[in-house]
Amino acid sequence: MPPILQISGLAKTYSSGFQALKGVDLTIETGEIFALLGPNGAGKTTLISIVCGLVNPTGGKVAVAGHDIATDYRAARSLIGLVPQELATERFESVWATVSFSRGLFGKPKNNAYLEKLLRDLSLWEKRDERIMALSGGMKRRVLIAKALAHEPRLLFLDEPTAGVDVELRRDMWRLIRELRETGVTVILTTHYIEEAEEMADRIGVITHGELILVEEKAALMSKLGRKELILQLCEPLPRVPEALLRHGLELRDGGNELVYVYDSARERADVAVLLTELAVAGVGIKDLRTTQSSLEDIFVTLVNGERA
Numbered sequence: 602m603p604p605i606l607q608i609s610g611l612a613k614t615y616s617s618g619f620q621a622l623k624g625v626d627l628t629i630e631t632g633e634i635f636a637l638l639g640p641n642g643a644g645k646t647t648l649i650s651i652v653c654g655l656v657n658p659t660g661g662k663v664a665v666a667g668h669d670i671a672t673d674y675r676a677a678r679s680l681i682g683l684v685p686q687e688l689a690t691e692r693f694e695s696v697w698a699t700v701s702f703s704r705g706l707f708g709k710p711k712n713n714a715y716l717e718k719l720l721r722d723l724s725l726w727e728k729r730d731e732r733i734m735a736l737s738g739g740m741k742r743r744v745l746i747a748k749a750l751a752h753e754p755r756l757l758f759l760d761e762p763t764a765g766v767d768v769e770l771r772r773d774m775w776r777l778i779r780e781l782r783e784t785g786v787t788v789i790l791t792t793h794y795i796e797e798a799e800e801m802a803d804r805i806g807v808i809t810h811g812e813l814i815l816v817e818e819k820a821a822l823m824s825k826l827g828r829k830e831l832i833l834q835l836c837e838p839l840p841r842v843p844e845a846l847l848r849h850g851l852e853l854r855d856g857g858n859e860l861v862y863v864y865d866s867a868r869e870r871a872d873v874a875v876l877l878t879e880l881a882v883a884g885v886g887i888k889d890l891r892t893t894q895s896s897l898e899d900i901f902v903t904l905v906n907g908e909r910a
């Protein structure tokens with residue numbers, strides 16, 4: 602089976618001459634949640650817009666479940682749902698009319714049972730006869746998702762799904778996205794919230810200046826680039842790291858009152874035990890200890906800044 606999304610050498614130069622995408626390669630397998638992270642202007646929306654047929658690329662290829670978006674556009678587009686950031690139209694329409702119209706746009710036969718289930722799953726069923734303009738911001742966002750799912754797409758793009766929503770709705774959205782994945786829908790989301798990527802994604806892609814600089818399983822990314830610090834508060838300050846402990850690469854901080862050990866979060870757990878034993882042998886008394894772990898945010902900032910340097 603071809604991957605649900607295959608992007609190769611994708612390039613976009615806008616008519617202004619600005620190069621928004623510089624040869625992006627990306628393969629997405631069915632059933633994953635993929636988070637695309639990047640600073641403002643990195644090219645996220647351009648990428649999504651090309652896949653959805655809203656912007657023409659200037660180079661490269663995109664295939665959705667094997668259907669080329671240029672030569673087999675209809676088939677490719679019918680497999681995609683797009684949840685944009687803003688609800689622009691249909692303010693006067695009812696929820697039901699909007700959602701069933703969206704389904705019709707893709708030439709799908711009527712299936713009221715499916716739409717009913719969709720609206721129930723999104724807690725919109727009670728609101729089905731209300732005009733969209735009368736709904737709360739959170740409900741409007743749910744309508745956007747219902748619209749995007751009305752034609753039963755297999756690949757769902759969510760462009761900053763939780764920008765500006767409250768914590769409760771954000772949690773609801775996350776639950777919903779996970780449920781969608783369980784039904785076999787592949788989800789690609791863009792987000793500025795690192796926490797969101799950390800919470801939701803199976804894989805993470807980092808895009809900056811039109812280049813995908815990293816694609817990695819979230820867990821692997823965290824353990825590969827994540828660092829832990831073990832901070833030992835000493836009973837007595839040390840003027841320097843004892844000779845016998847030099848091989849651990851320790852650092853003294855806080856005027857010799859703290860000894861800091863930096864290690865990969867994935868491994869070297871055994872070394873912590875060795876270190877503590879050797880400290881005891883060297884007669885270094887420990888008053889207290891704590892650990893800190895770099896977050897995805899630290900990793901992201903390091904990556905993006907590193908790329909710019």
Ligand SMILES: Nc1ncnc2c1ncn2[C@@H]1O[C@H](COP(=O)(O)OP(=O)(O)OP(=O)(O)O)[C@@H](O)[C@H]1O
Binds near residue numbers: 616617619621644646
């Ligand atoms: N129609 C256009 N003509 C010229 N330049 C454009 C056009 N659309 C976007 N750009 C530029 O391309 C770059 C990438 O924009 P894009 O919207 O893809 O970024 P983004 O990663 O989605 O950013 P954000 O996180 O702010 O939404 C930006 O520098 C933007 O100014």
